[in-house]
Amino acid sequence: MEPSLLRVDMSKLEVKYEPVPEKYRHLGGRGLTSAIVADEVPPEAHPLGKNNKVVIAPGIVSGTSAPSSGRVSVGGKSPLTGGIKEANAGSKTSQYLAKLGIKAVIIEGQPKDRDNYYLLRVDKEGAELQEANQWSGKGLYEAFNGLYREFGDAVGICGVGKSAEMLMANSGVCFNDLEGRPSRYAGRGGLGAVMASKGLKFIVVDGKEAPGVKMADKEKFKEGKKKLVEALQTHDVTKLGGALNSYGTAVLINIMNEAGGLPTRNFSSGRFEGAAKVSGEALAEGVKKRGGAGKTGHPCHPGCIIRCSNIWPKENGEELVSVQEYESIWAFGPNCGIDSLDVTGELIKICNDIGLDTIEAGNTIAVAMEGGLAEFGDGEKAIELLKEIDKGTALGKILGNGAAFTGKALGVTRVPVVKGQAMPAYEPRAVKGIGVTYATSTMGADHTSGYTIATEILNVGGKADPFEPTKAELSRNFQASTAFIDSTGYCLFTAFAIIDIPEGFEGMVETCNGVLGTEWSVDDAVSLGQDIVKMERKFNEAAGFTSAHDRLPEFMKFEPLPPHNTVFDVPDEELDKVHKYE
């Protein structure tokens, strides 16, 4: 079967399959969502208006037997940043779409009547829209269970929650995990609100008897896969029994705390005295001691060989939530002065249910604490505040629009955002390169768009002094290679193994060549990534972004951060070098 684009016109409530234009044939994931958004969405469009679009694309090798390749990208113009956005998640939905030959789903238009919600059903016979009002206004745990009763529990689901229905700018796009939880989020940037603004509540994908991914050169694919699997299985980070698999991503809590770069109490310190209690070690120990439903080494999609996810049990062994990962634990834990995994778990579960991104939500609560709505460390009050969002009260509508909006409402000056998007769990005053990425990424403050931590803190791919401010080149290179990986469908964690083991990177590129029939080298891959970043940058410039937006918040330039007591001293000229290409 030839791959196709599935276009969903929400103005006319029509769907159609289109052939893939030549220029998109070798794209996938982020490369494809960004290309379609750049081609079809006017940069000045209102993010929640009829001219914005949501594009959902599996990666180049998603749906094949390539290891850890079930990522799906969601793109559009972000209501949080006002710029182009790509967020991705690991989910079987990615693999089902790819096996059905769908390179991208493009959701466009807006129904005149805004009272109805629809769902899009996709299977081997085709696609159709149907009414979905019975699932609107409900939590996603309840709604997803209702969908399994109707469509069977094997389906892949992509959906948006109540916060999206209320068009809040911190609404993510949620995918189901292997056991059916609403827990795998393409969370950042508010694309859930964009999808809801079009009246689309769910996409239900049935992968049964799907024809599979068309492959240009099976032998080349197999050779590449072998190299990549070997790299992933030998690297200390990605192998079974390695750091990610044993402790989850939260292994980083203790590492970043020791490095003095774990943002604490709304970015007022780089060390948290309660870090050990919310660390990856505490998590693994809790899972072991409490037993029951608890689990580490949990995969987010079929075929993942890293398996960094987990299920956190209550004291009695019943399931509380999946997943407690580094960013979410940090956002609600150290950043809010909270030192309990049961409290962070409760807060994450509320986000899963309402439809919120945890990084933005945790930063929002921390800003609210700074603004006097609660004391730092008050878990009960934090839970109450998140529930205001669920209820849609006036306060809830402020909080649901993110950290910048909340900071403005409460007169807080210490608001850790870039281009309106809140910072993840690495403090730029202690790790300068990640600050360069936050400042200059096309996405707003986003660690995944150029993870210089690998080199600055973890010695992966060389070694760089985290306090040295000359980081434009390091960040530029990471941003380019990341844009490529985000296009393949591979999990970004494969980067550890492929940065350190050159055959692994070759293998990754060869699997792409095997699927597409291309002859890309490793250097080509990086330059393809660079092209994606340039394209996104062009969209943002047309949307009104200038170099003045490629800056960190002012307080980081003059408030020294303990324990190192350093400020963010990367000169503006250095930041402006990131996107000055030869």
Added chain:
Amino acid sequence: MNNHIEIRLYGKLRRVAPDKRPDGESILNLNMSEGTIRNILDIIGIKAEEVSNIFINGKLSDLDSKVRKGDRVGIFPRDMSLLYV
């Protein structure tokens, strides 16, 4: 300033500290005025090949880095290195 070197151990390396709890603070205080990380590992009974990230006062360091009294040293085992989210 403290009159000792404060060693904070993580993961499997906690075994040589009095508090071995995975969610606790496994701290060893060494009464020595200076030395290298290698010297310290010898003294506390940890092999160099067991170790990955080493931080001295929050700065990434290596086996030959010098440590003085008053310093805080964080040492991670190999199976906890190199993580990102």
